[in-house]
Amino acid sequence: xxxxxxxxxxxxxxxxxxxxxxxxxxxxxxxxxxxxxxxxxxxxxxxxxxxxxxxxxxxxxxxxxxxxxxxxxxxxxxxxxxxxxxxxxxxxxxxxxxxxxxxxxxxxxxxxx
Numbered sequence: 001x002x003x004x005x006x007x008x009x010x011x012x013x014x015x016x017x018x019x020x021x022x023x024x025x026x027x028x029x030x031x032x033x034x035x036x037x038x039x040x041x042x043x044x045x046x047x048x049x050x051x052x053x054x055x056x057x058x059x060x061x062x063x064x065x066x067x068x069x070x071x072x073x074x075x076x077x078x079x080x081x082x083x084x085x086x087x088x089x090x091x092x093x094x095x096x097x098x099x100x101x102x103x104x105x106x107x108x109x110x111x112x113x
Contacts, residue, residue, distance in 0.1 A: 001025040001102040003094055008107030011084055019079040019107060021094030026075075033070055033077045034097035037090035038106075048079060049097050062088075084111045 007019040019035070026033075032051045038044040048068035049057045056068050065084075070077040077094050091106040 003104030039090040
């Protein structure tokens with residue numbers, strides 16, 4: 001499994017970012033894919049999933065602000081993040097759900113107040 005995340009950066013509160021993740025070694029079209037994040041000093045948490053049918057789930061902390069989507073032809077999963085808050089600052093990762101043991105390098109998202 002090989003996962004490459006991109007699209008992070010520094011943004012002001014209220015701004016938007018779109019993250020991308022190219023996955024290989026995963027049967028992408030039939031797996032549930034997810035986005036996770038890990039803030040400094042905290043455990044990694046699941047923040048979005050999308051299944052083979054396109055159904056999505058989100059925790060309350062990001063619901064209504066974040067949107068996960070995927071392109072099976074490109075083996076790519078996206079995370080559109082709007083109305084960003086300082087508490088969204090973290091390293092963001094994609095993986096299947098449940099996650100594979102192999103993780104990518106992640107992409108840093110920093111939201112300034």
